[in-house]
Amino acid sequence: MTDELLKIENLKTYFYTWAGVVKAVDGVSLNVKKGETLGLVGESGSGKSVTALSILRIVPRPGKIIGGSILYKGENLLEKEEKQMQKVRGKEIAYIFQDPATSLNPVFNIATQLVEIIRHHQNLSKEEALKKAIELLRLVEIPDPEVKIWNYPHQLSGGMKQRMAVARALSCQPNLLLADEPTTALDVTIQAQILDLLKSLKQKLKMAMILITHDMGVAAGVADRITVLYAGRVCESASAKTIFRNPLHPYTRALLEAVPSLALRREKLKVIPGSIPNLIELPSGCRFNPRCEFAKQGVCAVQVPELLEIAPDHYVACVRAREIEAETPFGGLS
């Protein structure tokens, strides 16, 4: 396909710790088309962030990418030299971190931080770069950018800092933006502002985005397609509409039903028993089987489910997906 921007196949990133090998990402495959927003959803420890860090090859030690391929515009990023990767980072693919308080450098003002990146990737003079930086701040809707650009991060509020981080990520017009929980550290009303900003920027600049989040509500508002991760593997991948209307993987369903709904007040919430497995000693077979209400004895704990295309562009990694679809239609969130 020509409009495919990023294609990850069978990515494996392990962390070699004293306690054992942590299989943080264990065979993740996903793809992002040009101009599309992919929502990468999962709980803590599901491998969302490590997947994104692997794309830029900035996995912290003792982590190592040990297998798979990451094709960006047809080139495998895992085979590139470090020097070439430096040209990709920031220019082609940019990253917005979860906590704006720690991702901006506290000892430099915003102008210095933006000008550094702009001049690193583009052949501009200091004055031109500064002009560009001010325009960027205007783009992310910061009031009086000419004044605010000389501020240090501690002088800005959380929402403003995250806007600065967005401006920094956009400074070289990347084709792909990796936004790692960009609103988790922010309040609800500020979260709404940042999500609106990301949506309008995506349309204005026609870039693709991977939005990493644990909040199904955030994903529903922004993403075109959603990939659900659990314990380092993809459970289900489909258009946002399909994920919310006809989820087939038991984990996706449970995740949707365990969240208190605003529209519907239930007497009791549906509970997913147990907790997320230890990534060193994973359950055999399907990783969700010990917590799954649909698990079949002698099948789910033995057989590792493959990610299969159940319907056009609807991928599910569950042995019983078809049976579940036929027997128990999703009640929905109504």
Place this chain on the structure above:
Amino acid sequence: MSSEVVLDVRNLVKHFPTTSRGVLMKKQVGAVHAVDGVSFSVKRGETFGLVGESGCGKTTTARAILSLDPPTSGEIYFSGEEVSQVFKSKNKAAILRLRRKMQYVFQNPYASLDPRMTVADIIMEPLAIHKHVPKEKWHDRLYELLRLVGLEEYHAERYPHEFSGGQRQRICIARALAVEPELLIADEPVASLDVSVRAQILNLLQELQQKFKITYLYISHDLSTVRHICHRIAVMYLGKLVEIADTDTLFDSPLHPYTQALLSAIPIPDPEARKSRITLPGEVPSPINPPEGCRFHPRCISAPEHSCIEHMPKLIDVGHGHLVACERVHS
């Protein structure tokens, strides 16, 4: 739920001084108006939600009620007894008696359990302090509490680091329940937990309330869990209450513009429900120099009238126990 009021907070104020270094001593240069005249009452057996964004004074209110940070002024009545007088009196027996009735579950179960104590020690410590259970019955009570919150007996000899976040929060709840409190203040009890574990803790809290008729003061910024668990809700903004109503009224017909914006900002897990969102301009002002008049007026989308800037609106009942602090609603 009865109509008897358990907790009555009247005009609670908590200011934290801000200081600068003087010649010899620190001098006070201002104050953070964390809580500024908050009044509400909680009925026996109900779950009362206190909602707002970070920095609005929810946690400070709760800590002032328990005198963990003694209030600057205002009165707090618990079952008709003035709490701050008791805490000020230095009468140890009276303070202990009051503390037994009011317990606190903290936000972060990773920070609120002593890592060097076993679960048994943690849960039996309140028994040793309050001495309301004879010593030979301590272990029976321990196992009873563990079962109550959904843990096993063999968990008693383990240390907190061996548990997941959800299990730790269960231990915290067991510790709070050890003294059979009448009021449990739950400060964002599920905020640091994973989505799939949150439902377990919320259900547990509801079960415990039905079993023991405990009153909850539930503090949260997450409106969807608040809707699920609370009977009545108070919305807070910059140290002031802006609206109090029962849950269905608040969600179906919010009257204060801040409540309306807050409700519309919640992300809904449905890609087709792209409802009109009210995005508030700007940010929460600093509580050191709160705006004159209505504290919300600089961000209010219904064009602020002159009176909004001049008068601090009062929290007035507009019918059926629905209280709103907004001049425009009142007129």
